[in-house]
Amino acid sequence: MEFKFFYHFGKYVLMLKGMFTKPENIRMYWKEFMQQCNDIGVGSTGIVFIISLFMGGVTTLQTAYQLVSPIIPKATIAQVVRDTIILEFAPTLTCVILAGVVGSKIASELGNMRVSEQIDAQEIMGINTKGYLLAPKILAALLTIPCLVMIAGFLGIWGGKMAGQLAGIISSEEFTQGLRQEFKAYNVFFALSKSVTFAFIISSVPAYYGYNVQGGALEIGKAGTTAVVVSCVLILFADYALTAILL
Amino acid sequence: MIELLNIKKGFGDKEILKDVTATMAAGKINLIIGSSGSGKTVLMKCIVGLIEVDSGKVLYSGQDFTAMDNHQRKEIRKEIGMLFQGSALFDSMTVEQNVMFPLDMFSSERLRDKKKRVQEVLDRVNLNEAGKKFPAEISGGMKKRVGIARAIVLNPKYLFCDEPNSGLDPQTSLVIDKLIKELTVEYNITTVMNTHDMNTVMESGDHIVYMFEGKKQWEGNNEEIIFSKDKRLNDFIFASEFLQDAKEMRQMEVFKDKNWRDKLKASNDQLDADREEKR
Numbered sequence: 416m417e418f419k420f421f422y423h424f425g426k427y428v429l430m431l432k433g434m435f436t437k438p439e440n441i442r443m444y445w446k447e448f449m450q451q452c453n454d455i456g457v458g459s460t461g462i463v464f465i466i467s468l469f470m471g472g473v474t475t476l477q478t479a480y481q482l483v484s485p486i487i488p489k490a491t492i493a494q495v496v497r498d499t500i501i502l503e504f505a506p507t508l509t510c511v512i513l514a515g516v517v518g519s520k521i522a523s524e525l526g527n528m529r530v531s532e533q534i535d536a537q538e539i540m541g542i543n544t545k546g547y548l549l550a551p552k553i554l555a556a557l558l559t560i561p562c563l564v565m566i567a568g569f570l571g572i573w574g575g576k577m578a579g580q581l582a583g584i585i586s587s588e589e590f591t592q593g594l595r596q597e598f599k600a601y602n603v604f605f606a607l608s609k610s611v612t613f614a615f616i617i618s619s620v621p622a623y624y625g626y627n628v629q630g631g632a633l634e635i636g637k638a639g640t641t642a643v644v645v646s647c648v649l650i651l652f653a654d655y656a657l658t659a660i661l662l
Numbered sequence: 663m664i665e666l667l668n669i670k671k672g673f674g675d676k677e678i679l680k681d682v683t684a685t686m687a688a689g690k691i692n693l694i695i696g697s698s699g700s701g702k703t704v705l706m707k708c709i710v711g712l713i714e715v716d717s718g719k720v721l722y723s724g725q726d727f728t729a730m731d732n733h734q735r736k737e738i739r740k741e742i743g744m745l746f747q748g749s750a751l752f753d754s755m756t757v758e759q760n761v762m763f764p765l766d767m768f769s770s771e772r773l774r775d776k777k778k779r780v781q782e783v784l785d786r787v788n789l790n791e792a793g794k795k796f797p798a799e800i801s802g803g804m805k806k807r808v809g810i811a812r813a814i815v816l817n818p819k820y821l822f823c824d825e826p827n828s829g830l831d832p833q834t835s836l837v838i839d840k841l842i843k844e845l846t847v848e849y850n851i852t853t854v855m856n857t858h859d860m861n862t863v864m865e866s867g868d869h870i871v872y873m874f875e876g877k878k879q880w881e882g883n884n885e886e887i888i889f890s891k892d893k894r895l896n897d898f899i900f901a902s903e904f905l906q907d908a909k910e911m912r913q914m915e916v917f918k919d920k921n922w923r924d925k926l927k928a929s930n931d932q933l934d935a936d937r938e939e940k941r
Contacts, residue, residue, distance in 0.1 A: 440766065531748055531753075532747070532750035536744065539710055539822075541736040
């Protein structure tokens with residue numbers, strides 16, 4: 416198999432560079448941006464709700480299962496759940512799921528537009544399609560995905576608290592006490608830094624694959640799959656790199 | 663006027679356009695004809711800049727389009743309307759919104775004026791009642807008409823049509839041909855059309871460029887094409903048995919007369935009159 420890393424990387428950078436031109440009509444760009452905020456942000460809220468609640472619940476149960484020593488206070492469970500969710504689960508797990516949900520949507524939407532010549536039609540009109548179609552998607556992801564990650568964090572912790580209470584592992588007071596113990600605001604900054612980086616990957620990589628589709632329905636499907644796989648791998652790489660640098 | 667000077671284009675090792683030089687006459691319907699794979703679509707995409715040429719020039723009213731940067735090209739593109747083979751309508755928008763899109767993007771007119779203009783062009787293409795429908799809800803012929811309406815809404819100087827009759831029945835094809843012909847005259851547009859529909863060639867070909875294996879094989883008009891001696895062109899236009907008969911017919915003296923259509927009609931009328939008289 417031919418390995419074309421530099422070809423794709425160069426083309427990807429040129430695509431990003433091509434987005435920065437003066438908009439033809441700022442109101443139309445704003446409208447498109449708001450539409451994308453709705454599609455990417457509001458459209459993904461449901462799945463983020465479900466994932467984070469269960470993620471928090473399972474984390475509490477598994478932490479309690481492993482902390483069996485009587486000398487460890489129960490509040491520690493909440494502390495571990497809080498840090499695990501803020502540092503890793505809320506940003507990384509949510510973004511991996513969003514790579515599937517949002518990434519495949521972006522890639523297939525742009526791919527379909529490319530194959531049915533809708534992108535060409537806009538080019539002919541004199542529109543910078545990279546600026547009009549890609550930039551609002553990337554900016555909307557950069558704005559909404561960190562918000563979704565914050566929601567995921569809150570819901571995850573709340574889900575953990577509820578699961579602890581329902582299973583009779585930890586009381587509400589103990590959980591709240593644990594949440595306050597040795598809380599570092601820097602961890603939230605770290606989570607947000609990760610979510611912004613992941614948001615960029617989730618939106619720009621599928622945009623690249625979708626925008627450059629050549630062929631028909633089969634290629635659109637392939638582009639969607641490749642976009643999700645590459646985004647997930649890049650998220651994991653970026654996760655490791657940011658953890659090594661920032662923590 | 664659009665001039666093509668020594669256009670060359672290849673993909674990988676394969677040369678698609680081989681030194682094509684042609685002129686598209688202003689205010690006329692210019693047809694690019696040829697069999698599938700002859701380079702018609704690539705040539706059209708090179709003219710509008712969707713594909714970059716390897717060498718050669720495309721001149722719009724004397725301005726070298728190929729040497730322009732994106733900003734300069736934008737200005738030329740505002741004068742271009744294009745109808746795509748698959749219509750290329752935005753599926754998330756209604757017919758009205760599709761036609762309104764170029765106005766929203768480039769016009770500073772008030773909403774009321776824009777709506778009026780959209781209604782005007784939809785009326786012009788006989789689609790006044792389909793405005794609220796989505797592309798998925800209308801027929802192929804209607805999609806083409808919406809594509810035409812969207813292409814002319816900004817009063818373009820140049821209209822490009824990539825196989826406007828593909829996938830349409832003969833009757834609808836004639837409607838589309840007639841519409842394009844009327845609009846070309848009405849708006850004084852320079853129209854460039856890609857086609858292999860012989861009806862279009864005979865009805866609308868003010869100026870015809872015949873492409874064969876990436877080269878310009880023949881150039882002329884719809885009167886000249888019938889009497890052309892170019893073997894490849896003849897093989898292309900008289901491909902069917904029915905048209906072979908027509909080919910033999912054209913050898914007859916009567917068809918060498920430029921007014922053969924009128925004479926043929928007069929002769930048919932005379933025959934009908936004679937039959938009536940006998941009865």
